[in-house]
Amino acid sequence: MRLKPGIAVATYLTMLLACLNWQSVHSGELSKPSGKVLLTITGNIENTNAPASVELDIEMLEQLENTSFVTRTPWTEGPTKFTGVRINHLLEFVGAKSSHFRANAIDKYWNDLTDMDFDKIPAIVAYKINDKYMRVRDLGPLWLIFPFDDFPETDNEKHKTASVWQLIEITVH
Amino acid sequence: MNTARTATLLTVFFAFLCVLQVSLIAQTLDKTRSQLSSRSTGAINSLTQIDRNLDQLMDSLVEHRLSLANNRQSDTTGNYQTDFEVFWASVTVFNLRTPGGTERMPAATAVLEEAMQFLENNDELVNSKDLLSEADSESLYAETKLLSEKFHNVGHDYFLSLSVFSDELKNRTKKLYRTFLIFSLLVVACGSASLYSLFEANRKSIELIEQSKTTQARLTQVVDELRSGKLENKAKDSFLAAASHDLRQPLHALGLFLGALEKHIQPTGHAIMEKAQQSSSALNRLLSSLLDLSRLDAGAVKVSKRSVDIGKLIGTLEHEFQSTARLRDMTLKFDTSEQLVFTDRILIDRVLRNLIENALTHSRGKVLQVICTVDDKMLVVSVEDDGIGVPSSQQEDIFSEYFQIGNPERDRSKGLGIGLSIVKRLCDLLEIDLKFSSKSQSGTRFCLSIPRSTRPPRHSEVTVSNSSNEGKSQSVLIAVIEDEKGVREGMEVMLDSYGYRTVIADSADHLLRQLKGFRTPPDILMSDYRLRKGNTGDQAIESVKKSLNLDIPSVIITGDTSPNRVKELTDGGYRLLHKPVEPDDLLRVIHKLTEATPQTIA
Structure with a gap:
């Protein structure tokens, strides 16, 4: 019986994929992004999908459990709805060994977020504002934002300077 | 403000x-x-x-x-x-x-x-x-x-x-x-x-409150005094004290003269003599009871409580009042069983004496009883008669001074009506609860609740014997300062008749001059309180003592019964005799003083 080369290749690829998949489960290898990379997470993390980092596109972000809240901010007009991924979910997803990290923005702004209880405060990396994706000129595409209205203890300069818009990279300490 | x-x-x-x-x-x-x-x-x-x-x-x-x-x-x-x-x-x-x-x-x-x-x-x-x-x-x-x-x-x-x-x-x-x-x-x-x-402001208001409290207390006191008639009585007392002084002087002399006269009287005159002496004693008693009231008011009566066998005391009283009772056709039924109480012996004796006298004089009953009943820690002594009793309308007044029932004609042989008020005051002083109950025509009962005692009484009460020791009295020299001639002579006669040696003078200087004729200083100094030129007896005695440089037992005889004077002299340590002095009282005092002081003055 002659084996068709197409089937053989398909079988091989399937086995290889299965193997890779198995490997990813056990060595913290995450799936790779297919679209434009919006966020890169580096530093003290266990899981990766790129050299020493996790790269995320909008599809991957939207696959993660989303959280949304409405709040007023000094940079928006009136109550605004933000939708995105909770910081603690994101850190868990990349297997971060610490909850202290630096958030970097496209415009070179950065802020170190330390001593913040993300289990209590549902701060998010927002990808939608009022249910619409953000352009860079709208302070997007990603915006680290706190629920200032629901958690009055975050309504201060410390949390406002930590609200990094045009978020592009997170470095876990 | x-x-x-x-x-x-x-x-x-x-x-x-x-x-x-x-x-x-x-x-x-x-x-x-x-x-x-x-x-x-x-x-x-x-x-x-x-x-x-x-x-x-x-x-x-x-x-x-x-x-x-x-x-x-x-x-x-x-x-x-x-x-x-x-x-x-x-x-x-x-x-x-x-x-x-x-x-x-x-x-x-x-x-x-x-x-x-x-x-x-x-x-x-x-x-x-x-x-x-x-x-x-x-x-x-x-x-x-x-x-x-x-x-x-x-x-x-x-x-x-x-x-x-x-x-x-x-x-x-x-x-x-x-x-x-x-x-x-x-x-x-x-x-x-x-x-x-x-x-x-707070301090001032506190001061104001205190001031108003004091004023209120004073007002209350004055109002109380007004209501109880104490002010009136005070005035009455001082009037009586002043008046009795003038009465005492001649009465005193009369007593002394009668005492001296007794030895020289013929047997036929004895009955009259006795009557005269009785009248004199009655007068004395009246004045003395007035004086007692003054003394009580002045707070000059000192209470010394001790264990007293009241049965024995009642026994003595029964003996004393037996003859009076017979005169009044009354039978005495006194409970003389031994009962120990804690009180002042002399004052309780006075209380019982007054109650018994009162019943004998006023009740017109047939039987007078003194009964002792034990009631827990108290002994209730009741004095009970079956006489005319006190009408309920007058029961409130019986303890007031000068109040008498059935004596509208003011028969003074029945006393002044101050016996019960003395009883009341003494009972207050002794903290004895005095109860009174009476029914018209069926008798009167006074109940005294006296705290019982368990300790046996001290048998130290010295009874003064009336029989004078001639030999001893012979050696006793009595110096008398008295400015009134009648009294002075009465004293001299009386003391001489009892065998005392006397030095009689009308002033301290006079006495000191006279004493130069004696080899020994006087054993007893006696002086009238009011002397001539505004001098007083205590001053005279002090100056004599000072000149002789000796502390000699002294007696002051005074007709002044005002509470203040009594208190002043008692506090000054003088033995006080009130005019008119009965010869017996005078002798008793002399005995006591000569016994108390050993004859060191030789």
Whole structure:
């Protein structure tokens, strides 16, 4: 019986994929992004999908459990709805060994977020504002934002300077 | 009252100052707050950000042009697009974050409008799929540079205005601090002043309360005295004391003369002599009972409680009153079984004596009983008769002075009517509960509740024997100072008749002159209280004692029964005898004094 080369290749690829998949489960290898990379997470993390980092596109972000809240901010007009991924979910997803990290923005702004209880405060990396994706000129595409209205203890300069818009990279300490 | 008003005024002033200062501070703070919020650090940060973003955009445009010139594609080729977007975002944020600030700086508003114009005009060009041509990028660069300079100028102006504001803020803080300091000092000063006046007012009101309390107490006392007739009685007492003094003098002499006369009387005159002596004694008793009342009122009666066998005492009384009872056709039934009580022996004797005398004199009954009943810790001694009793309408009055039932004709042989009031006062003094019950025509009962005692009585009560020791009295020298001739002679006769040696004088000097004729000093000094030339007995005795340099037992005889005088002399340590002195009393005192002092004066 002659084996068709197409089937053989398909079988091989399937086995290889299965193997890779198995490997990813056990060595913290995450799936790779297919679209434009919006966020890169580096530093003290266990899981990766790129050299020493996790790269995320909008599809991957939207696959993660989303959280949304409405709040007023000094940079928006009136109550605004933000939708995105909770910081603690994101850190868990990349297997971060610490909850202290630096958030970097496209415009070179950065802020170190330390001593913040993300289990209590549902701060998010927002990808939608009022249910619409953000352009860079709208302070997007990603915006680290706190629920200032629901958690009055975050309504201060410390949390406002930590609200990094045009978020592009997170470095876990 | 003045301080209270001051306190109120100060407090009001203090409150007014507080409100004024707080409102001033609040005003200043509010102004500063609004100014601070419109000039936040966020605005200046946004401006810096814009400036930087513009520089970034210019750099990207230069890089783009270079790559076009070199005709090669690089990673950074499309960077100007991102930088254009980032610039857009920062302009939007600045627009939102400086609503108040732009109003004050028209330049900023203008440049922001210009920037928005620039962004919208070039949006299509920058974000087209085709990359910028060299010419476009050059013109865009020029435009960007112009905008950058304008933003730079706005930033400079903003910085300058901020520095002016900073100075203003510093000045205001300084002023605020000074105001606060002065205010604090005022608060402390006013607070302590009002606190002081509050304390002062409080102190004064406490004083006032105390004063009013004292006044009230005094008023109550006066009202009580008025209501109980004590004031009236006081006046009566002092009148009696004064009046009895004049009565005493001759009575005293009469007693002494009668005593001296007794030895010389013929047997046939004995009956009359006895009558005369009885009258004299009755007079004495009347005056003595008046005196007792005075003494009680003066508080001159000292209570010394000890264990007393009241049965024995009642027995003595039964014996004494037997003859009187027989005269009045009354039978005595006295309970003389041994009963120990804790009280003053002499005073309880006086109480029982008065009650028994009262029953014998006034009850007109057939039987008089004294019964002792044990009631727990008390012994109830009741004195009971079956006589006329006391009508219920008069029961309240029986303890008042000078009150007598059935004696409207004031028969003085029945006493003055002060026996029961003495009983009442003695019972109060001894803290004995005195109860009285009576029914008209069926008798009267007095009950005394006396605390019982368990300790046996001391048998130290010395009974003075009336039989005088002739041999002993012979050696006793008695010096008498008496200014009234009749009394002086009476004393001399009486004392001589009992075998005493006497020195009689009318003054201290006279006595001292007379004493030179004796080898020994007198054993007893006796003096009348009121002497001639306003001298008093105690002064005379003191001067004699001083001249002889000896402490000689002294007796003062006085007709003055005023409570104050009695107390004064008793306190001075003198033995006091009241006129008229019965010869027996005088002898008893002399005996006591000669026994108490051993004959060391030889």
